[in-house]
Amino acid sequence: MLTLAFSPSGQEPLYQQLYHHIRDEIQAGRLAAGERLPSKRQLARQLKLSVVTIEGAYSQLVTEGYLESRDRKGYFVLPVRWERTTPSPQAAPDIPPLPEERGRFRYDFATSGSDAESFPFATWAKLSREVLSSRDQALLSAAHPQGVPELREAIAHHLYQFRGILVSPEQIIVGAGSEFLSTLLVQLLGPQGGYALEDPGYRKIARIFSASGAQVIPIPLDAHGLRADRLAESGARIVHITPSHHFPLGTVMPVSRRRELLEWAGEREDRYLIEDDYDSEFRFTGRPIPALQGLDRAEKVIYLNTFAKSLAPSLRIGYMVLPPSLLRRYRQELLFYSSTVPSFEQYTLALFMERGHMERHIARTRNRYQQRLAALRQAVRETGLDRFCTLSGGESGLHLLMTVRSPLSQDELTRRAAEAGIRLYPLASYYLCEPHKRAASTFVMGYGKLTETDLQDAFQSLAKIWSF
Amino acid sequence: MLTLAFSPSGQEPLYQQLYHHIRDEIQAGRLAAGERLPSKRQLARQLKLSVVTIEGAYSQLVTEGYLESRDRKGYFVLPVRWERTTPSPQAAPDIPPLPEERGRFRYDFATSGSDAESFPFATWAKLSREVLSSRDQALLSAAHPQGVPELREAIAHHLYQFRGILVSPEQIIVGAGSEFLSTLLVQLLGPQGGYALEDPGYRKIARIFSASGAQVIPIPLDAHGLRADRLAESGARIVHITPSHHFPLGTVMPVSRRRELLEWAGEREDRYLIEDDYDSEFRFTGRPIPALQGLDRAEKVIYLNTFAKSLAPSLRIGYMVLPPSLLRRYRQELLFYSSTVPSFEQYTLALFMERGHMERHIARTRNRYQQRLAALRQAVRETGLDRFCTLSGGESGLHLLMTVRSPLSQDELTRRAAEAGIRLYPLASYYLCEPHKRAASTFVMGYGKLTETDLQDAFQSLAKIWSF
Numbered sequence: 001m002l003t004l005a006f007s008p009s010g011q012e013p014l015y016q017q018l019y020h021h022i023r024d025e026i027q028a029g030r031l032a033a034g035e036r037l038p039s040k041r042q043l044a045r046q047l048k049l050s051v052v053t054i055e056g057a058y059s060q061l062v063t064e065g066y067l068e069s070r071d072r073k074g075y076f077v078l079p080v081r082w083e084r085t086t087p088s089p090q091a092a093p094d095i096p097p098l099p100e101e102r103g104r105f106r107y108d109f110a111t112s113g114s115d116a117e118s119f120p121f122a123t124w125a126k127l128s129r130e131v132l133s134s135r136d137q138a139l140l141s142a143a144h145p146q147g148v149p150e151l152r153e154a155i156a157h158h159l160y161q162f163r164g165i166l167v168s169p170e171q172i173i174v175g176a177g178s179e180f181l182s183t184l185l186v187q188l189l190g191p192q193g194g195y196a197l198e199d200p201g202y203r204k205i206a207r208i209f210s211a212s213g214a215q216v217i218p219i220p221l222d223a224h225g226l227r228a229d230r231l232a233e234s235g236a237r238i239v240h241i242t243p244s245h246h247f248p249l250g251t252v253m254p255v256s257r258r259r260e261l262l263e264w265a266g267e268r269e270d271r272y273l274i275e276d277d278y279d280s281e282f283r284f285t286g287r288p289i290p291a292l293q294g295l296d297r298a299e300k301v302i303y304l305n306t307f308a309k310s311l312a313p314s315l316r317i318g319y320m321v322l323p324p325s326l327l328r329r330y331r332q333e334l335l336f337y338s339s340t341v342p343s344f345e346q347y348t349l350a351l352f353m354e355r356g357h358m359e360r361h362i363a364r365t366r367n368r369y370q371q372r373l374a375a376l377r378q379a380v381r382e383t384g385l386d387r388f389c390t391l392s393g394g395e396s397g398l399h400l401l402m403t404v405r406s407p408l409s410q411d412e413l414t415r416r417a418a419e420a421g422i423r424l425y426p427l428a429s430y431y432l433c434e435p436h437k438r439a440a441s442t443f444v445m446g447y448g449k450l451t452e453t454d455l456q457d458a459f460q461s462l463a464k465i466w467s468f
Numbered sequence: 469m470l471t472l473a474f475s476p477s478g479q480e481p482l483y484q485q486l487y488h489h490i491r492d493e494i495q496a497g498r499l500a501a502g503e504r505l506p507s508k509r510q511l512a513r514q515l516k517l518s519v520v521t522i523e524g525a526y527s528q529l530v531t532e533g534y535l536e537s538r539d540r541k542g543y544f545v546l547p548v549r550w551e552r553t554t555p556s557p558q559a560a561p562d563i564p565p566l567p568e569e570r571g572r573f574r575y576d577f578a579t580s581g582s583d584a585e586s587f588p589f590a591t592w593a594k595l596s597r598e599v600l601s602s603r604d605q606a607l608l609s610a611a612h613p614q615g616v617p618e619l620r621e622a623i624a625h626h627l628y629q630f631r632g633i634l635v636s637p638e639q640i641i642v643g644a645g646s647e648f649l650s651t652l653l654v655q656l657l658g659p660q661g662g663y664a665l666e667d668p669g670y671r672k673i674a675r676i677f678s679a680s681g682a683q684v685i686p687i688p689l690d691a692h693g694l695r696a697d698r699l700a701e702s703g704a705r706i707v708h709i710t711p712s713h714h715f716p717l718g719t720v721m722p723v724s725r726r727r728e729l730l731e732w733a734g735e736r737e738d739r740y741l742i743e744d745d746y747d748s749e750f751r752f753t754g755r756p757i758p759a760l761q762g763l764d765r766a767e768k769v770i771y772l773n774t775f776a777k778s779l780a781p782s783l784r785i786g787y788m789v790l791p792p793s794l795l796r797r798y799r800q801e802l803l804f805y806s807s808t809v810p811s812f813e814q815y816t817l818a819l820f821m822e823r824g825h826m827e828r829h830i831a832r833t834r835n836r837y838q839q840r841l842a843a844l845r846q847a848v849r850e851t852g853l854d855r856f857c858t859l860s861g862g863e864s865g866l867h868l869l870m871t872v873r874s875p876l877s878q879d880e881l882t883r884r885a886a887e888a889g890i891r892l893y894p895l896a897s898y899y900l901c902e903p904h905k906r907a908a909s910t911f912v913m914g915y916g917k918l919t920e921t922d923l924q925d926a927f928q929s930l931a932k933i934w935s936f
Contacts, residue, residue, distance in 0.1 A: 016755055060754040063863075065692070065722020078724060092624065093792050095638035098612075098799070112610070119608050125600040128812075132593040140587050140780040142580075144566075156560065170563035176644040176784075176808035183651060187679040207804050211655040213681040224533070254533020256546060286528040287484055312608040314811040316644075324561050331566070336675050340644035342813050343782040344596075395531075 004038065006047055014049060015056030022057060026066050026077055033079035037067065106421035107458040111248065111399045111446030112313065118365050119312050123357055124348065131347045138347070143339040147174025147319070148346040154353035155319055161359070162281060163291045165303070167321050173330065176340035178276070178306040178318040179208055184337070185302065185320070186212035188330055189272060193237025198226050200430035200439070202247045202276070205240055214238075218432035221246070225253035228260035239265070240274045244289040247278065248430050248444040250393025250400060252289050262292075265300040272326075277305045281362050283396040284370045299323030307349070309398065309448075310362055317341055317349060369398055375452035376400075376445070376459070383463035398448035401427065403441060407468050410441045416465040422458050472506065474515055482517060483524030490525060494534050494545055501547035505535065574889035575926040579716065579867045579914030580781070586833050587780050591825055592816065599815045606815070611807040615642025615787070616814040622821035623787055629827070630749060631759045633771070635789050641798065644808035646744070646774040646786040647676055652805070653770065653788070654680035656798055657740060661705025666694050668898035668907070670715045670744070673708055682706075686900035689714070693721035696728035707733070708742045712757040715746065716898050716912040718861025718868060726760050733768040740794075745773045749830050751864040752838050767791030775817070777866070777916075778830055785809055785817060837866055843920035844868075844913070844927070851931035866916035869895065871909060875936050878909045884933040890926050 006021050008014050025031040038046065040054040047054075058075055061067040067075045131139070138148075146152065152169035159165050175181040182205060186195075191213040197206055199218035206216045217236045219226050226241055239261065243253035265271040275292045283289065293303040306318035322330055339346075352358055373394055380386050380402075394400030404413055410426055417424045427442040428435040447455060474489050476482050493499040506514065508522040515522075526543055529535040535543045599607070606616075614620065620637035627633050643649040650673060654663075659681040665674055667686035674684045685704045687694050694709055707729065711721035733739040743760045751757065761771040774786035790798055807814075820826055841862055848854050848870075862868030872881055878894055885892045895910040896903040915923060 019755070056754065063720050063754060064757060065720075065724055065726075078722070080724065080727070092634040092636040093639065095636045095792060095795065097617075097638055098614075098803075121604050121608070125597075128600055129593075129597060132596055136589050140589070140782055142781040146566075149565075166560040168560040168563045170565055171561065176648065177806055179805055180644065180648065180808055183655075187651075187681075191681055204804055211802060213655075213659055252531050252533075254546070256533055256548065258533075259548070286524060286531060287487070289532060313610040313806070314608055316806070316808055316810050324563060327563065334679060335566075336672055337647055338645055338781070338784070340648055340784055340808060342784050342810060344813070345810050 015053045018057035019060045031077050033077050035077045037075040039074050105423040108423040109445045115448055118368055120361055127348050127351045135347055139343050143343040145335050145339050150350040151346045154350045165291050165294045171321050171327055172319050174319045177316045178304055181318050181320050182208045183212045186214050194235050196236035196239040199432045224257040225251050231264050238272050242276050243292045244280045245396045258292050266298045274302045279309045279397040281310050282366055285395050299325045372447050375455045376447050379456045379459035383459045385463050399446040402443045402445050420461045420465050483521045486525035487528045499545050501545050503545045505543040507542050573891040575922055576891040577913045583916055586836055588829055595816050595819045603815055607811050611811045613803050613807050618818040619814045622818045633759050633762045639789050639795055640787050642787045645784045649786050649788050650676045651680045654682050662703050664704035664707040667900045692725040693719050699732050706740050710744050711760045712748045713864045720757050734766045742770045747777045747865040749778050750834055753863050767793045840915050843923045844915050847924045847927035851927045853931050867914040870911045870913050888929045888933050
């Protein structure tokens with residue numbers, strides 16, 4: 001039998017100190033496998049501690065598998081098969097944080113994000129408080145896996161009003177952003193067969209499909225959008241498109257091409273079209289372009305949208321509308337997934353929509369963006385940039401294209417802009433394959449986050465540094 | 469040249485009515501491909517409308533691809549290649565909502581969910597208001613893709629305090645629940661090779677891995693947990709385990725088995741262990757079982773946890789801790805994913821943790837659950853159920869096992885309970901393969917959502933309907 005040397009100290013409870021001490025002895029091999037420990041009573045006498053303290057330490061060591069209690073025989077050290085080669089860490093690993101991109105540029109023409117200032121924060125906060133004080137139990141129980149019914153009702157109504165499409169709230173699945181929903185779609189549709197994407201297009205979607213295990217097939221565009229004639233030979237089974245406002249070219253897909261795509265999808269049962277309607281709310285001329293979903297008679301279109309553009313990207317609320325046959329499959333195979341959006345945000349957004357705030361907010365921001373677009377065009381004219389810069393694709397959405405005819409290379413144009421604190425995004429970087437020659441020295445200019453003064457200032461700088 | 473018959477009516481703007489009218493004529497084939505439309509001026513005269521109205525309708529039709537504008541020649545109908553076979557839908561599809569499970573049972577012994585009543589709602593609401601009034605800009609911009617730094621700091625501190633593990637906030641990735649994070653893990657680790665799971669175990673994780681494209685390999689358990697000796701022959705590459713409190717058996721994995729698993733993982737570079745620490749906060753006797761992560765010296769353990777149990781399932785905030793080498797891979801390959809949790813919830817939870825509310829809440833609920841556990845045990849004794857019912861696995865977590873020795877079959881026991889409004893979950897249903905014979909007539913009893921009175925009442929009913 002072994003004698004344990006132990007002197008309690010510090011603020012830890014005694015039984016814990018004793019537990020640590022014995023554990024360290026076992027781990028260090030000073031208490032070997034098979035050795036018998038003093039009985040609880042003996043050790044209590046020896047260390048002048050209570051039997052309860054010893055019992056606490058012993059039973060913890062038994063639970064964790066360091067000791068074994070044999071009936072009427074006492075406590076024995078169990079074999080610790082694996083010698084530690086390195087000591088316990090004394091500190092967390094030292095990992096540098098990600099480099100901070102923000103602040104490096106005065107003006108950033110990124111297409112992501114929206115104008116946070118225009119967000120009706122006071123209204124949102126008021127509704128949040130209302131939800132907090134009226135919905136306590138509902139906020140705590142798990143939400144409906146497709147999203148809370150109130151929000152799905154509001155979205156169905158919104159889709160009818162803004163996109164002219166008639167869907168049942170039961171077809172809607174609310175999720176933590178369109179990125180998450182795209183991953184979920186690969187799970188629903190299966191990764192097999194190819195996922196065709198517009199090239200150029202939204203690069204992130206290629207990464208998401210690819211990370212989800214699907215093979216990505218870039219399909220080139222013509223003036224009408226994704227070339228339907230290339231689909232058959234590509235072997236693709238699923239097509240992701242932005243028909244109402246191509247990202248980033250701004251093309252509207254005409255009805256003839258839409259029908260070609262629907263025909264292609266109709267040829268085989270497992271073909272589907274994913275309609276990403278990411279910024280359809282912001283069309284400045286004429287009425288909104290009807291959604292592809294509204295033309296679909298064969299349950300081939302999955303409609304995908306998000307509130308990141310119309311409200312705030314930090315909200316992380318997206319949704320998709322499944323045709324009835326896919327909804328059945330979803331309910332059979334994927335309904336086990338819990339809703340990924342906190343109930344709180346769902347109820348607040350539902351109220352926001354029900355009470356007409358969304359409608360007013362969209363009208364207000366559309367105006368605001370239209371003014372910015374006008375300011376951008378004006379700045380290009382007034383700075384004389386229009387002599388060698390052409391704008392296109394600005395009828396809708398929060399970005400347009402600017403093509404620069406200059407002896408300076410695209411890299412040089414980008415570099416000079418960066419030096420002046422202006423971040424630009426060459427169209428070429430939106431291509432998966434070799435960029436089309438028209439992409440040379442064309443930039444995708446997202447202006448949603450820049451004020452009119454920002455735009456004037458930025459284009460004045462560009463005019464200066466790009467002069468030749 | 470064609471004459472258009474059109475009489476405006478209703479509340480729609482005139483140009484929209486005209487647009488609809490012409491579109492319908494084209495779709496119905498009454499305006500054939502190639503036909504030339506009246507000039508804007510002619511039509512304006514003919515219909516007694518302004519030229520601007522005609523222009524609005526024509527340009528919308530051009531944008532959508534129904535008309536083509538040929539320079540100096542006028543507007544021509546474009547070929548609509550695809551005849552509609554069915555008319556536009558007049559109503560959304562009629563889809564029945566999911567059947568409502570709630571309300572069918574008086575008492576539900578599900579292990580999911582927690583006691584919503586104990587959630588410190590007033591405190592949470594107060595902090596929410598504070599966040600709303602102090603953080604407006606931060607709430608609107610996109611959160612750090614790994615989660616807002618304040619929350620990751622708080623989680624690192626929490627892990628040190630409650631689980632004794634030292635991690636850097638940079639290693640933490642916050643996400644919309646552990647289900648979403650598990651999907652993300654398959655993307656990070658790759659679907660190839662097998663994903664080994666405890667059998668019996670948490671059935672949902674099998675569905676998630678499987679839906680994410682991974683092959684699921686059920687591994688049987690012995691008294692120490694997942695049988696490490698079966699791993700080599702199984703061909704598995706990744707192992708998902710609940711070492712601190714096996715779900716649903718309640719086993720604590722002893723240190724020897726933990727080391728066997730770490731050794732197995734150390735044998736090949738692409739092997740990893742996913743430690744799901746789902747309810748480690750609620751251990752009632754002794755100190756918390758140390759996390760497996762703390763024993764890991766070879767960067768083999770991914771630690772996964774959620775606030776669904778300790779706070780509320782509707783919050784949808786989970787997190788994982790990646791070892792540094794996997795973090796590097798994550799940052800290279802998956803950092804493009806936006807954070808899936810709204811910034812608002814992240815800031816509120818960070819404040820809740822920073823100010824010690826989490827600690828107090830866990831202490832309070834641990835007490836509360838311990839009382840419920842005591843009430844459950846007492847109810848089994850007082851109703852005489854203890855003559856043929858044995859409880860086990862209740863040292864920790866919010867569920868235990870109840871084995872019933874009865875001439876009634878398990879199905880009959882379950883059926884009778886359901887008739888009395890009590891929902892029970894046979895242990896056999898947690899198996900992926902053939903259930904172990906010990907699973908017969910054993911039920912997994914989650915008591916987290918039932919009050920002491922509920923428990924008394926439920927067991928009184930069971931005693932009556934199970935008598936033989």
